[in-house]
Each structure stands twice: as C-alpha cells, then as structure tokens.
Amino acid sequence: MKTYRQCWWAVLAAGGLCLLVFAIFQLFPFAGNTLSWCDMNQQVVPLLLDLKQILAGQADLFLNLANAGGMDFWGVFLFFLSSPLSFLVVFVPVEQIFLFANLLVLLKVMICAGTASVFFRSRFAALPLMQNLALSVLYAFCGYTMMYFQNVVWLDMMYLFPLLLLAMYRL
Numbered sequence: 001m002k003t004y005r006q007c008w009w010a011v012l013a014a015g016g017l018c019l020l021v022f023a024i025f026q027l028f029p030f031a032g033n034t035l036s037w038c039d040m041n042q043q044v045v046p047l048l049l050d051l052k053q054i055l056a057g058q059a060d061l062f063l064n065l066a067n068a069g070g071m072d073f074w075g076v077f078l079f080f081l082s083s084p085l086s087f088l089v090v091f092v093p094v095e096q097i098f099l100f101a102n103l104l105v106l107l108k109v110m111i112c113a114g115t116a117s118v119f120f121r122s123r124f125a126a127l128p129l130m131q132n133l134a135l136s137v138l139y140a141f142c143g144y145t146m147m148y149f150q151n152v153v154w155l156d157m158m159y160l161f162p163l164l165l166l167a168m169y170r171l
Contacts, residue, residue: 006129007117010136014113017137018106028099036101039150045097047080052089052097083108083156101152108155113140119162123169 023030036045050066050073053059059066064073085107092100117136120127127135139162148154 003125004118004121006132007114007121007136009129010117010133010140011110011114013133013137014140015106015110017141018109022102022106028102032099034098034102035105035149036098037150040101040152041098044080044150044152045101047076048086048089048100049094049097051077051081051086052092052094055087055090080153083152104152105149105155108152108159109140109145109149111159112145112155113137115159115162116140119166122166 019030022028022035025033027033027035046067050059050064053066054061054064054073059073061073061077064071067073085104088104089097089100113136116139117132120132120135124132140158145155145158
C-alpha cells in the first residue's frame with residue numbers, strides 16, 4: 001500500500017484543478033451555478049431524484065409510475081445509477097440536486113485520476129511522480145471526460161477502465 005501512496009497526489013491535483021475551473025466559472029460550491037444542462041437536466045438529475053424517492057421508500061424500484069407512464073426502474077438503475085456515488089443523493093435536499101451534479105462530476109473526475117495513477121504506478125513503476133501525476137490528471141481531463149460529463153455513467157467507465165486494464169494484464 002505504501003507504493004501507491006503517491007496516487008493520492010493525482011486525486012488531489014485533479015480535484016484542485018476541477019475546483020479551480022468551478023471557481024473561475026462561478027459554479028457550485030463557489031457560487032450558485034450548476035454545470036448541469038442537456039442530458040444531465042433531462043435524464044441524470046430526474047433519475048437521481050427518482051432514486052432518492054426509492055431510497056426514502058416513497059417509490060418502488062420495480063414499478064415506478066412517475067416516469068414513462070409506468071416503468072421498471074431496475075434496468076434504469078443498473079444502467080445509469082449503479083455507481084456507489086449515486087447513493088449520496090440520500091443526503092442532498094431535493095432543491096439542491098442540480099448543484100449536487102457538480103459534486104458528482106468532481107468526485108468522478110478525481111477517481112478517474114486516482115485509478116489512472118494506480119495503473120501507471122503498477123505498469124510503469126519507474127515512472128517519476130511528476131510524470132505519473134501529469135499523465136493521471138491528463139487522463140482525468142481528457143476529451144472523452146469533457147465531452148461526456150453530462151451523462152455521468154460514462155465517467156464511471158472512465159474510472160473503471162484503468163482497473164480493467166490492470167485486470168487484463170494480470171490475466
């Protein structure tokens with residue numbers, strides 16, 4: 001575990017850079033603006049609200065009459081919301097759910113940098129700390145992340161991909 005301690009620097013650097021962007025563009029937690037638009041407004045946030053109702057016991061996971069004239073929410077949950085970070089919605093007041101989207105993206109970008117750093121540390125043990133840090137932060141802020149942050153399910157794939165690569169190498 002001691003050899004992976006440097007991976008936390010990537011997590012902190014990605015979080016700091018993301019918070020800097022939030023501060024420059026006056027996004028929550030520095031102001032009241034949200035980065036939620038398009039798919040996040042139309043899909044992700046309403047589904048998070050449904051998940052919040054399900055976890056509070058106000059709706060059913062298997063038959064949700066609030067959407068599409070009645071649907072099985074189980075498939076939607078497995079596709080969109082099965083990340084452990086989605087369960088943080090329990091602690092968020094309904095009126096602040098759009099602001100929570102900022103924190104969800106921030107956390108997932110930080111995890112992307114962390115898992116990328118673990119990959120680089122595992123596969124290239126002689127890689128100096130600063131190069132590992134640079135590559136990990138670049139991975140976390142790559143074009144794919146910037147293009148698809150509105151659908152946070154794709155960010156889950158981003159942070160799982162380095163771990164998948166490590167598993168393939170292990171096989």
